[in-house]
Amino acid sequence: MTRIREVDRRTPRRVFRDRREAGHVLAELLSAYRGRDDVVVLGLARGGIPVAWEVAAALGVPLDAFIVRKLGAPSHEEFAVGALASGGRVVVNDDVLRALRITPQQLREVAEREGRELTRREAAYRGGRPPLDVSGKVVILVDDGLATGASMFAAVQALREADPAELVVAVPAAPESTCRQFASMVDDVVCATMPTPFLAVGESYWDFRQVSDAEVRDFLATPTSGVAIAGTRRPETGAEVLRRNAVDAPNGVPPVEALEEIIGDARVVLIGESSHGTHEFYEARSEITKWLIEEKGFNGVAAEADWPDAYRVNRYVRGFGNDTSSDDALSGFERFPAWMWRNVVVRDFVEWLHAHNSRRRAHDQAQAGFYGLDLYSLHRSMQEVIGYLENVDPAAAARARDRYACFDHSSADDGQAYGFAAAFGAGLSCERQAVEQLVEMQRHAIEHARRDGLIAEDDAFYAQQNAQTVRNAEVYYRAMFSGRVTSWNLRDQHMAQTLHALLNHLGRHDGPQPAKIVVWAHNSHVGDARATEVGGDGQLTLGQLVRERYGADCRLIGFTTYSGTVTAASEWGGIAERKTVRRALNGSVEELFHETGRSAFLASPMISRGAAAPLDTVRLGRAIGVIYLPETERQSHYYHVRPSEQFDAVIHIDKTRALEPLEVTSVWVAGETPETYPTGL
Numbered sequence: 001m002t003r004i005r006e007v008d009r010r011t012p013r014r015v016f017r018d019r020r021e022a023g024h025v026l027a028e029l030l031s032a033y034r035g036r037d038d039v040v041v042l043g044l045a046r047g048g049i050p051v052a053w054e055v056a057a058a059l060g061v062p063l064d065a066f067i068v069r070k071l072g073a074p075s076h077e078e079f080a081v082g083a084l085a086s087g088g089r090v091v092v093n094d095d096v097l098r099a100l101r102i103t104p105q106q107l108r109e110v111a112e113r114e115g116r117e118l119t120r121r122e123a124a125y126r127g128g129r130p131p132l133d134v135s136g137k138v139v140i141l142v143d144d145g146l147a148t149g150a151s152m153f154a155a156v157q158a159l160r161e162a163d164p165a166e167l168v169v170a171v172p173a174a175p176e177s178t179c180r181q182f183a184s185m186v187d188d189v190v191c192a193t194m195p196t197p198f199l200a201v202g203e204s205y206w207d208f209r210q211v212s213d214a215e216v217r218d219f220l221a222t223p224t225s226g227v228a229i230a231g232t233r234r235p236e237t238g239a240e241v242l243r244r245n246a247v248d249a250p251n252g253v254p255p256v257e258a259l260e261e262i263i264g265d266a267r268v269v270l271i272g273e274s275s276h277g278t279h280e281f282y283e284a285r286s287e288i289t290k291w292l293i294e295e296k297g298f299n300g301v302a303a304e305a306d307w308p309d310a311y312r313v314n315r316y317v318r319g320f321g322n323d324t325s326s327d328d329a330l331s332g333f334e335r336f337p338a339w340m341w342r343n344v345v346v347r348d349f350v351e352w353l354h355a356h357n358s359r360r361r362a363h364d365q366a367q368a369g370f371y372g373l374d375l376y377s378l379h380r381s382m383q384e385v386i387g388y389l390e391n392v393d394p395a396a397a398a399r400a401r402d403r404y405a406c407f408d409h410s411s412a413d414d415g416q417a418y419g420f421a422a423a424f425g426a427g428l429s430c431e432r433q434a435v436e437q438l439v440e441m442q443r444h445a446i447e448h449a450r451r452d453g454l455i456a457e458d459d460a461f462y463a464q465q466n467a468q469t470v471r472n473a474e475v476y477y478r479a480m481f482s483g484r485v486t487s488w489n490l491r492d493q494h495m496a497q498t499l500h501a502l503l504n505h506l507g508r509h510d511g512p513q514p515a516k517i518v519v520w521a522h523n524s525h526v527g528d529a530r531a532t533e534v535g536g537d538g539q540l541t542l543g544q545l546v547r548e549r550y551g552a553d554c555r556l557i558g559f560t561t562y563s564g565t566v567t568a569a570s571e572w573g574g575i576a577e578r579k580t581v582r583r584a585l586n587g588s589v590e591e592l593f594h595e596t597g598r599s600a601f602l603a604s605p606m607i608s609r610g611a612a613a614p615l616d617t618v619r620l621g622r623a624i625g626v627i628y629l630p631e632t633e634r635q636s637h638y639y640h641v642r643p644s645e646q647f648d649a650v651i652h653i654d655k656t657r658a659l660e661p662l663e664v665t666s667v668w669v670a671g672e673t674p675e676t677y678p679t680g681l
Helices: 019-029 048-059 094-100 104-126 150-160 176-183 213-221 238-245 256-263 279-296 307-317 326-332 344-362 378-392 394-409 415-423 431-443 445-449 453-479 484-507 533-537 542-553 589-594 609-615 630-637 666-670
Strands: 039-045 063-073 076-085 089-092 138-142 166-173 188-193 268-271 300-306 369-374 517-520 554-568 577-581 600-603 619-622 638-641 649-656
Touching (some): 019 166, 019 188, 039 048, 048 213, 063 150, 063 213, 089 094, 089 150, 150 166, 150 176, 238 600, 279 344, 279 554, 279 649, 300 307, 300 484, 307 326, 307 369, 307 378, 378 453, 415 453, 431 445, 445 453, 484 542, 533 638, 542 554, 554 589, 589 649, 630 638
Parallel strands (some): 039 063, 039 138, 138 166, 300 369, 554 649
Antiparallel strands (some): 619 638
């Protein structure tokens, strides 16, 4: 059975800049056909021709137009009842004909009119050249998108009579149902994106202007293969351009000169990761962060971690906690996935930060802290608010305990259980109580902070942020059951809010210069959502919010890898496993970087303008979170991105290994049988 290749089930909006860029993306997905002398590309005129030209040129194969005319219902020409293809093949929808009571005579009149236009266009487009002979050839049929698929269906039926060796349908955008329909009719189907819901083909393009007859003639007159272009210089591939313009970054750490060029005077630097379980990402990020702290005066690290657990680490590294080692300080990270922070790389970094601050403290110099940005700690943050108030204001602690008792009807430390019950009326909503407690904490913040110097002020800030986390987590857990985008946005807005509060807090106490913070989070949070397909769906990211607020004072840096191993679970709450990362898919950013032949490098237009062009093309980008499902890799772990706008710089490490948890299980040690499939489909 024909498989549908490279399909995306999420909702892209305005993925492609224009038809030519869509052709670049399709060409990457069709790279297996490159250079073959038995392949021809046929573009459905007119809209499919610019897309098809890019495909044919990239593959180095001949191009021709295949003309299909829509058969419109009498008096309602925009409504298709069928189609007429080159060669005189007519395909109609019998159900529609019956429903509209269209007579055979009416259908004949429409077909004759469209047949005359089809003949005119064939003569005009080719300039007297005969159509390509497709007998015994692999024919790749390209259009700019499919809606009902009537035109493509007519083309497929007509071409069957020409006896091709294989038929391939390739389009940038189409509904999943239409792609699946063609999968049973042809030898291969390549649908770059499958918008859900599908509104119109034009919704996947920024520029979807009509293609003129003159443009079609020009494309068809411009050679894509053969003797006519044999003497011309082959344009460099994106990988070759990057090979010349990238900067070596051994083990993922660029040279200081490159970091200086990128960071400049920025005071917020977000460093990502394309998985939550890759050793090299964590280690390189740690080394870059040490440089930011020592040489650029950064005040702290803000991680994609729960506020209370991270603040325990902060107390340790700043010398006022009860823990005596980094391992002890990290023991608060008990919630799944504990390995994200309880691992050997973070342990070593925390120990380094503790020693760094000890030296700074000895000279009465500002120290650097460690903080969490996330909001999953609903019940833990409530406990921390009450515990703080019991020490500074017992009466206020009693009020907090009374308010937070509203949450007692849900399972202990189970925010999802609370959210489900509150969202569907099976339990109380505690929104009012969470808001009241936050307002009281804010009202008395200055009074509490003035009690006993800087440490007291830090504790007051810590408690207030816990109250803010309770309030935001309460909203988040209720929103989990109303839509993915809504809950995602609440989470990233909370992280941006916490980051801003941290910058203000640290800026008041750590010297005359503005505070500087480095953020550790996944690429999907660090990258700018406006440069990804999910941005069109209304999704926000921390990176976008930071750019909007801080402008030139921030930098976004992403990490990628092509293959290796990763620490991840197979389901939420599952055990940490050492899994094999499949080789990146065709048409992905990771594949582009792999084809440079360089093992580890940094690519950024800020370093070399030459890197801009290959990074400015829409490609697939891989995102592995705490769960990795290789069997559904395309649907589960890829989305379309424009790297040049998503990040200021990207660091690629071609082969990586799994992050080692502090508690290593026999399952993790055993690992996974190496992947032997030739692709990641």
